[in-house]
Amino acid sequence: MPDLLLEIGTEEIPAGYIQPGLKQMREAMQSLLQRERIDFEEINTYGSPRRLAILARGVAAFQRDADIEVMGPPKAAAYDKQGNPTKTAEGFARSQGTSVEDLMIKTMPKGEYLYVKKHIKGRPAMEILQESLPAMITGISFPKSMRWGNKQIRFARPIQWILALLDDKVIPFELDGIHSGKITYGHRFLAPSPISISQPEEYVQSMEKAFVIVDIDKRKDMIVAGIQGVQEGKNTEFRIQESEGRRQVGADLCVCPPDKQETENTEAQGEGLRDVSYEINNDLLDEVTCLVEYPVVLKGGFDEKYLSLPQDVVITSMCEHQRYFPVMNNNTLLPYFLVVANTNQSPDIVREGNERVLRARLSDAAFFWDSDRKVTLDERVEQQKGVVWQEKAGTLYEKTQRIEGIAEWIAEELNRQQETTPDPSIERREASTLDVGADLCVCPLKLDVGADLCVCPLKLEKSKASILNIEGVKRAAWLCKADLLTGMVGEFPTLQGIMGYHYASSAGEPEDVAMAIKEHYLPKSFDDNIPETLMGAIVSIADKIDSIVACFNVGLIPTGSEDPYALRRQAQGIINIILKQNLPINLFLLVEEACKCCHAQEGLTPEVMRFLKQRLEYAITTMGFAADTVVAVLEVDFRSPTDTLLRVKALEEIRKMPDVEPLSSSFKRVLNILRSEQVVKAEAVKESMLKEESEHKLYQSIQGIKETVEALVEKADYLETLRILAGLRGDIDNFFDNVMVMAEDAEIRGNRLALLESIARLFLRIADISLLRQSTP
Template sequence: MNFLFEIGLEELPSRYVDEAESNLKKIAEKELKEERIAFSGIESFSTPRRVAIIVKDIAEKQADLDKKSVGPSVEIAYKDGALTKAGEGFIKSQGATPDDVKIIENEKGKYISIEKFIAGKPTKEVLPEILSNVIKKIEFEKSMKWSDRTFRFARPIKWFVTLLGTEVLPFEFEGLKGGKKTRGMRYFAPQDVEISNPDEYVSKLRKNSVIARKAERKAEILKSIKENCENDGDVAIINNYLLEEVVNLVEYPFAIKGEFNADYLDLPEDIITITMETHQRYFPVKDANGRLTNKFIVIRNAPEYSEVVKKGNEKVIEPRLADAKFFFDEDLKGKFADNVEKLKEVTFQKDMGTIYEKIQRSKKIAEYLADELGYGAKKKNILRTVELSKADLVSNVIAEKEFTKLQGFMGSVYAEKQGEDKEVALGIFEHYLPRYQNDILPTTIEGALAGIADKIDTVVGCYSVGLKPTSSKDPYALRRAVQGIVQVALDSKLELNYEKLVEKAYEIFAADKKVLDKNVVKNVVELFKQRLSNVLGEKYSKDLISYEINLENNIVKLNDRLSVLLELSKTENFETLINLLKRVKNIVKDNKDEIKISENLFEKNEEKAIFNLGNKLELLENKEFANYIQVLLNNANVINNYFDNVIINTDDETIKNNRVSTLKKLEKSIDKMINI
């Protein structure tokens, strides 16, 4: 027997649909398990007007329960043969009487216990309360009350389907009763569709112009685009984020292709596509040669074509593009660099100051980076990139038109059109990179260093004024910023010491603003280690990363060290070496005293050999890491032979201390290169 539960709604915002479906399934699964109702699986469904689940093979009754509860120890539960308050409290909490008490004994002693047999109730008796709990536990970022109801939900609930097998499960919530009737697509199908049993739910809805499965709706969108809009050689530009949004705006999609005035193609492509995607939820269209066309694709929420809908959307897009063109032309009338002064009026964050002040700090950081990394010849361009990096934030296209997704891109366009160096113009766009996971990375040193300077100022500034990320919130995306710095440094092969960078950024910020936290450098360095481990974890194991993460602050050199260890870890002797080094560390871990080693006290050749190995490794410490580790690996037998043939904890205290000090000398050198 299957159970269908559907919550019918007024249209949900697209961003809530997936969340509501996921939460309904997850919460229902948890509640059913807690109530001991067995089932073989749960399938979930969603459209803008409904979220639903089908519980497969649901049991007809709860499982019986033999419940055994252990209470306080006998000494605590009884005093002078009478129950104490602790004993009485436990018995009462179990709904039992003193006669139900049993004494059990385990390795810790004797305890009082209550054993109860709870017979399972019929599922149809338990389900209504479960459904009420499920509905109440589905949460949204924003919710509302409606009519005279006290309950809050993302949108008003209009109906319930509660079908247990072929029978309606009696259920009522906020005055709405469960039934077997759902609703087809608004305007194109009956609003009174009867479901006879859960197995016909999907097919019955489809006959009434509703595709209940998201994956099938997405496939239908792509199919409709291909059949209706790409049959003449045109190709839709399908960005996944827009597809994910549109699929939750429709119950049955139909793709329609429209056109707009070709004169608007003189605008930068990104303005056109952002206008279509962000403001209209249209898919842009390219021709067979990959050029952007004056066409768009709208996904209609209907099972059929409409010329009226086509014409209506064509009328809507033209004013949008006209606005964009007006603001773009207005921006080009003024001098782009003059926008920098306007940033004095734009607050970045109340304790961190204006965006103008942020730029001045970032310029100082960028100058430090240029000198530190050997890009003095490029310093003028790098500082110009930082200077102009935020100038487009007060442009008409972004500030008035609210095309925030074009930050950096518009600055790049304006800068190039007004004669800035091409690498400066490109760097303005690239300083935002990477913007999201798997995004492209900067190709210019201007973009790379301007981006690092901007990001590290944000991170250090936020930590300085008490805006550290928490486990659940990171409103200023500080983790992403640090991860971006790491990715750019690795990709551009920048020999960047992140600890020095943090110290420099902190020094610059502290000279400009009041610092509210004393542990900024320490905390930001720790954040770098976490993000480094995250990025490098894609290539290296946690163990390898742990060996080096606290020893090397240069991001590129750290990666190089791990690359060496990765190759060596594939050899058969590597694990043996690691175990030997752990053994060395364990022996000397409690040795705090520095005792001068006396070669005259060596009694065996193995002592001399390990002493010489320590000397040899000390000479290699500041040289190539790969060579050091290779020498260490090649001499694993020296350490092994030492342990096999030398007794360290000998009765002679002087000899014992000399041997421990010999190992300490070796361990100190190794610890600088690989921290086991």
């Protein structure tokens, strides 16, 4: 069976567009062939800055034949009362190339309809591809596309040629004046002449002869091998290990971009040489791979005087601006770099050109480093008064003030919890005013945060951290945005926070303050690292909750896919920090404090809490817990993320017991009765009014475990609590089997409802198990 080759030749495409473009081509080709009933064996994609190509192997020469049914008009319209065909029936038969006698009738949901069976003979694949490939090409989308000349089509960069072959035949089509053919072009400088491809199977090898490695993975491997081989004359054994986000390569030098500076010394196996492992950031490797067609790794150098700059500055200059690989040894930057050139010609000239460009970059960085330190960080904070953070939400200076206030409050709260143990009589008082109405708010403190939010009392665990330095936290918060006004961050925006650390250290600020400044932007994504220091975590949370509240306050709320201020990411960051640092932070009080510092409009807290609840639910669900388990816990209380996670873990474990599913059904019955609009409950259960043996037994069981449950909940031993509560299943079932809850006598009815309420109160300390999904039989 023949092979199919399609190559779109272009001007240089941005590196970040190539892989997504090839993915779209693969999906479009697969969809096309399947839709058109053209069998194939496999599809491979190839790409470089000047081409996107796809090679489908084992493509059938013809479509598969097909038997189809073509539906026609309703029977009522096709035949008259005497059963004679009408013009409608005759017209349908004529349009399908058949006679009225061959029409058949099928019963459909909406009635009887005429239809005709047809056998469709497969057309040549060449015809189908000729008709379909132009639309497939124009259907590829990019973040930004362009028109050129007088062309009407849009593409990432101007299309220069189209190579389209099915076996040894050109698939003839025209795309806005560009005709397909069998001609392609090699490397722009090393092999610029036209190349004729006779067969698709020759493509990869022919392009390699023309100094174009179209296989992206092979180019990547060549770059890694080139990095390994750059240390000429050294008998070093190399090893490559794949790990998340990076490749680890053993060598005598370390090639490592920012935040990937892990070096490991091991004993050499020959002639006293050290075997040092180093890492290559895969993001940089992927980008460089898509910037070249014929990679050649060269080693360059720079003046050692630039090593006096902060290492982050030099590495960022190399990685982000020049796409160089820095060279490290024992976590120490060396005055060398590795550059991936797109040619093997004139390596000395290429090296010197890259050294000259880097020298200019580092010279600018040295200037910024010196000039920025002439202005103190406190003066930078004062300059923030003239910088708008958000048009409706004030200046950067005002945001800094808010961050300081929120961070101070968080630190004081954590210190308060460290110094004192919460009084159970206050935090977990008897819920005598339990409200189990439509929204099932079970908060004895009756805090109003919106109809659909439950704000049950929060039991805060004693922090394991030492007493925080409040003034240090305030200082870190005050200076955390100061580096945004420096020349260095203006030139290298990704160094925000990092330069704050270096400038603070240079100015003599305490190390914990400087580190908090550096860490407060973390995490930058869902799976990014969180701040390692508690001070950094506090400032990070303060910054993020302020951004959320300030934006919500002026109506900048994420909707659908729109989230221009990355508020979802910041909310997720808050949740992740609290969970991973195990911080006993009350989200409700945190939001209230942020609203106070922001002078927010009344009623904003419930909206922000709903937003945080969604992020907490997402975070815990992605840990692998069942979605209904998470929902059941969050509907009861989610103000403490750490406590919420403990209850989720306990409920997930207890669900393995056979009694839990029927208990969930019984509890749902309890809540449905209590939610009835006509329910009038007694204030407390009166034992003297219990008439049936089943209700006596249930009451005694509840009284027998009540104190134990309270004690276990106070210790956050939710698993044992649930085990004890699960033991009520038999008594609850017997109660419903033998007792009429809605008795005619109002006092007896109210007493029985109060008994059900006492059951609900026990379970709702942990979760609303009525929300657990029932397994299908």
